[in-house]
Amino acid sequence: MKVIETNTEVSRILTVGQCARQLEIENATPFLMLHRGVNAVVNIDINEIARSLDFNSDDIQVYPGTAGKEKLRNAISDSYFEGVADSDNILIIPGGISGLDLTFQSLQVDAIALPQFFWGSYGQLAKLRKLSVNTYPTLQTLVKYPHKYTNQLVVICDPGNPLGEKNHDDDILNAVERLYEENITVLFDSPYRKVFYDQKENFYARLIQHPNVVVVDSFSKSMGLSGQRIGFMHSVNSMFVSAAKQRLLYASNGVNAFAQELVYTLLTTTEGCQAVSNFRKKTRTDIAKNIDFLINNGLLSTEYYRNSKPLGIFASINRTEEELLANKISAVSMAYFTLEPEKHHNHSRICVSVPHKFFKKYFEPLV
Ligand SMILES: Cc1ncc(COP(=O)(O)O)c(C=O)c1O
Structure with a gap:
C-alpha cells in the first residue's frame, strides 16, 4: 500500500493531555486538565430536550x-x-x-x-x-x-x-x-x-x-x-x-x-433557549472569577494583553508547561501557538472554563 502523507503533526494539545493522564495514573492523583479547548464549568443539560425528539421519524432516520x-x-x-x-x-x-x-x-x-x-x-x-x-x-x-x-x-x-x-x-x-x-x-x-x-x-x-x-x-x-x-x-x-x-x-x-x-x-x-442560556451564564461566571484570580495573583501574561482583560475561554499565564505539570495542571506552552516559538516558552495557554473552586485549589500553591 502506498500512502500519501499528510505532512501534519499531532497537536501538542493531544500529547500534553496524554502525558497528564499518564501522570495521573502513575501518581494516583487527579490533574486539572487545562490543555483542552472545551467549556468544562458545567455540561449543557439536554436530557429533557433530547427526550422530546421523535427518534422514529424521518427527521432523524433519513439523510x-x-x-x-x-x-x-x-x-x-x-x-x-x-x-x-x-x-x-x-x-x-x-x-x-x-x-x-x-x-x-x-x-x-x-x-x-x-x-x-x-x-x-x-x-x-x-x-x-x-x-x-x-x-x-x-x-x-x-x-x-x-x-x-x-x-x-x-x-x-x-x-x-x-x-x-x-x-x-x-x-x-x-x-x-x-x-x-x-x-x-x-x-x-x-x-x-x-x-x-x-x-x-x-x-x-x-x-x-x-x-x-x-x-x-x-x-x-x-x-x-x-x-x-x-x-x-x-x-x-x-x-x-x-x-x-x-x-x-x-x-x-x-x-x-x-x-x-x-x-x-x-x-x-x-426550553432549548433556557438550557443554552443557563449553560452560558454558569460558564461565564466561573470564567470571570478564574480570570480575576489570575490577574489578582500576578499570573496573567500581561505583556500579551495591552492593558485589556482576556475574555475568551483561554488565557496565557506566565508559567511554563513543565512548572504547571509539576503542580498537577495540564497546559500548553505558548511556543506552540506562534511562528516564533523560542520567545514564548515561559508562558502557557490554559483553558479558564473550569469550576472556580477547582481552579483556585490547584493554582493557590503557585501563587
Ligand atoms: C479557534 C477554533 N476554531 C475552530 C475550532 C473547531 O471546533 P469544532 O470543530 O469542534 O467546531 C476550534 C476548536 O478548538 C477552535 O479553537
Whole structure:
C-alpha cells in the first residue's frame, strides 16, 4: 500500500493531555486538565430536550440533505444574523474544523494569514492543503498595510485562541471593510464569541454585509456540544457556497440528523433557549472569577494583553508547561501557538472554563 502523507503533526494539545493522564495514573492523583479547548464549568443539560425528539421519524432516520435541514438554516439565520441571511448561503457542517478545511480547499489563495498567536490546527490544516502560513500582528496592521495580504485568506478569531483577547467589534468590521476594498477574503472563525455575547446582537448581520467574508461557526463551544460535531458556515458568494457544498457532499454527505434536530430545538424552543442560556451564564461566571484570580495573583501574561482583560475561554499565564505539570495542571506552552516559538516558552495557554473552586485549589500553591 502506498500512502500519501499528510505532512501534519499531532497537536501538542493531544500529547500534553496524554502525558497528564499518564501522570495521573502513575501518581494516583487527579490533574486539572487545562490543555483542552472545551467549556468544562458545567455540561449543557439536554436530557429533557433530547427526550422530546421523535427518534422514529424521518427527521432523524433519513439523510438530512447535503446543505443541512432548511428549518435549521433558517433558525441560524434568525438567531445569528437577525434573519437577514439567506438560508441558501448557509451550510450545516460537521464542526467548525470541517468548515475551515472546506474553506481552505475551495479558495484560490497563496497563503493563510493568521493572527500572531494562533490555534495550531489552522497551521496544520494549511499544511494539509499545501498552503503557506503568514501572520499579522494586529487588526490595525491589516487596515494600515492591507497589500501585505493580497491573495491571502485572512483569518480573524475573536475572542482569540490561544490568548482570549477581544478586539472591539468596530475594529473587526473596519478591518473587514478595508480588506474588502482590496479584494481580500476574510475567514471569521470565532466559535467562543456566543458564550459571551448571549443577547440579541447585530454584529453578524453587519459582518455579512461585506461580501468578502466567510463565517465559520460551531455549536461545540457556544452550546457545549463538541461531541455532536455540528456547526455552520455562511458566505454570500454563491460560487463559493456551491464549491464548499460539493466538497461536503463527497466528504460526508451532510451532518448527523440527530445533531441537527437537537440544535434546532435548542435554538427555537423556550426550553432549548433556557438550557443554552443557563449553560452560558454558569460558564461565564466561573470564567470571570478564574480570570480575576489570575490577574489578582500576578499570573496573567500581561505583556500579551495591552492593558485589556482576556475574555475568551483561554488565557496565557506566565508559567511554563513543565512548572504547571509539576503542580498537577495540564497546559500548553505558548511556543506552540506562534511562528516564533523560542520567545514564548515561559508562558502557557490554559483553558479558564473550569469550576472556580477547582481552579483556585490547584493554582493557590503557585501563587
Ligand atoms: C479557534 C477554533 N476554531 C475552530 C475550532 C473547531 O471546533 P469544532 O470543530 O469542534 O467546531 C476550534 C476548536 O478548538 C477552535 O479553537
